Amino acid sequence: MKHIFLSIVLLLAASTLVFPQVAQEVSPPDFIKTITFSSNTTQGQLPILRLGEPLVLKFDALTANEEDFHYVIEHFNFDWTPSNLVKSEYLKGLDNQRILNYQNSFNTYQIYSHYDLRIPNPQTQALLKSGNYMISIYDDFGEVMFSRKFMIYEDLTNVGVKVKRSRNVKSIAQMQSVDLVVNTNGMNLNNPLETVKTLIIQNNNLNTAISDLKPQYTLGNELIYRYDTESAFWGGNEYLFFENKDVRAANVSVQFIDLKDLYHNYLYTNISRKNRPYTYNPDINGNFQITAIDRSDLDIEADYTMIHFSLEHEELKNKDVYIYGNFNAFTIEPQTKMGYNSKKKRYEGILLLKQGFYNYKYATIDRKSGELDEGAISGNFWETENDYKALIYYKDLGARYDRIIGFGEASSLDISN
Structure with missing residues (x-):
């Protein structure tokens, strides 16, 4: 039995060596919001940078503790397995450094600290190779808070x-x-x-x-x-959208507001568009943009509001409905899952979001297979x-x-x- 156990351990170790682990993004905890990871001034999009271009990562921590965060950058192969490059080959300078630039929110109901990481900086001077990258944000205890993928390309073809x-x-x-x-x-x-x-x-x-x-x-x-x-x-279909740049008044797609501990914005109830004719409606393809009126610095002066979503639809027996968009990098997570209100015959969900213009749609997940269907409620149109x-x-x-x-x-x- 001892020899059999040893053989199993060796086989597991060998399989780990032969099949390297594929990197997956880590979703942030509830207190980290509004991750915008991009190049230059483009917000909320998947960053695809030309070699030598700067990179910007911003996020908010909804605590009053002025937390310390550190960042680590890793290089990956096409299939998101770790590449054979050592860090000095793809990074000039050092990572695993503390994010030094942060500010506390000003004149907002929701207290938060806004963090701003820009590369290159005095510690991390350049990324030297093209390919797949991932940046991971850690707290002071060495626990990963979240990670995001990005790509760097050479303009050769x-x-x-x-x-x-x-x-x-x-x-x-x-x-x-x-x-x-x-x-x-x-x-x-x-x-x-x-x-x-x-x-x-x-x-x-x-x-x-x-x-x-x-x-x-x-x-x-x-x-x-x-x-x-x-x-x-x-x-797919054009994304639905709302804007709440003024939290004190109903705005685009906002039916009414309420002030409790925070402002609550109640959106108009949406309906299924699957079996309806296609209608062109300009959108920003699932993205979002932070906006607020009468604010000079959106990073720290835009407030957080509770957004109430509702979807008029019969209850789906074998599927769950989620609010879906780039506000959380298209992640399926418990916070975006909607509950069914049998009295009102509609799905309902609440998200805490920073003021701005947001695209979203409703997607379903099959409970047995886990298959994502973006068109189950919105429809698919060429x-x-x-x-x-x-x-x-x-x-x-x-x-x-x-x-x-x-x-x-x-x-x-x-x-x-």
């Missing part, structure tokens, strides 16, 4: 992105297909079927991204991707305006990490047959 209607007749009215043309600009790509990988992202949502498509054929110095179904996304981003990864023969050698983007406003 031209990536053409074109959005088409689905080529599958069964889903032509509901899906959008993405074609890619990668011009290598004379760069010699050895055995591209094995060394070149792709990632296509819809609306900055990594949860629904399509990865690792192989080039179907080459034409001179171009790699061509024109798939029928493999590169097709559900079209006409929907969506943003698409494409990243091209390259790992040369004998190389130790996956580079990102190209980036392209397009909008389905220009969709064609």
Whole structure:
């Protein structure tokens, strides 16, 4: 029995070595809100940076303790397993440093501290390699508070992105297909079927991204991707939205307000749009923007409010309904789960959010399979305006990490047959 036990331990250790753990983002605790992780001044989006561009991470801690937080940056392969690079190869300077820039809120009902991390800074002077990265925020006790993925690319190839209607007749009215043309600009790509990988992202949502498509054929110095179904996304629908830049008065999509310990904003009740005709409604594709009137510094003067969501819908027996958007990086979590009010025959949910303009929709999760369905309540339409981003990864023969050698983007406003 001792020998059998030892063999099992050795097999488990070997499997850990052979199959490295895939990195997953860690969701923040309840007291950390409004994580905006971006480049320059763009808020709330998945940061995809050109090598050498600055990076900005901001968040609020809803405590009165002026907590100390530290950050750690790690480099990953295309499949989000740890790369073979040591830290000094991809980072100039030091990480695991305290975030020095923070301010306390001013003239708000909700007390919070606002943290602002910018790279480069005197401690972390530069990120030296392209590829996948993750930044993790730790407290003073070494416990990870949250983590976020980001990508850095080298502008070495031209990536053409074109959005088409689905080529599958069964889903032509509901899906959008993405074609890619990668011009290598004379760069010699050895055995591209094995060394070149792709990632296509819809609306900055990594949860629904399509990865690792192989080039179907080459034409001179171009790699061509024109798939029928493999590169097709559900079209979804335009996002719902609200704005509460003035917490003392009803604003866009806000029916009425109430002041308790904090301001409470009650949104108009939404309905299912699945079986209704598509209607164009400009949105920001699930993103959010912090706004507040009569405030000079939104970072510390915008207040937090309790937002009351409601959805008129019959109760779904085998599915749970969630409030869904980039306000929490499209994460399915207990705070966004809605409860069913059988008397009013509607789903209800409450979120604590900073003042601003927010996009959101309602998504369902199958209780048995755990499958996410963004269109179960909103519907799927080929006409929907969506943003698409494409990243091209390259790992040369004998190389130790996956580079990102190209980036392209397009909008389905220009969709064609």
